[in-house]
Amino acid sequence: MNDPALAGLPEAILLDEIIPARAEWDHTVHAGETLRIIDLEGNQAVDFLMYGLHDDTERYSAQDTIAAQKNIFLRTGTVLISSEGNPMAQISGTSVAYHDTIGGACSCESNTLRYGHHTKAQHACVENFLMSSARHGRGKRDIVSNINWFMNVPVEADGTLGIVDGISAPGLYVDLKARMDLVAVISNCPQINNPCNGFNPTPVRVVIAGYART
């Protein structure tokens, strides 16, 4: 294992893929396996959802995760909680100070509201989530509040939210260790109207590592 980007992962690399700029992706991650997401070029928001593999009515819950850890930011050690109150995964390591779970996912509708009608035809994260979800029989009502890996959404003392320049950089990563069998869904955010992707969406790398299954 000479690739420094794989340092610290379990021996068996079960998957190693590039998600192109603006693209969607989903994959099963079994309990005990680690999903590493690498921000290859820096400042690339990675919108993220998780569903239980065996019962997808159990899914990631931003509000339960925030309530459980009494903090709005996701950092090393954060346990990501499901809608049933169960641990779905834990952030076993990250080289970014914190990640967001309150900024939501961009959509054609929110783009037109924020940035004008000329953005109506621009591809957005909700469309990516719908494409991935359709493969599993899920629709728009199954899209819940998501995680934004590598996205910087500071909250000021008076509660004001911002979507500002990222604090990520080329090669930084986040590791998620699954605590249950789950399906991870990614929208590699296509947004070009605010700085969440540095106005230039770029590819990310995903690696799933664990112990060889027989």
Ligand SMILES: [Zn+2]
């Ligand atoms: Zn987006």
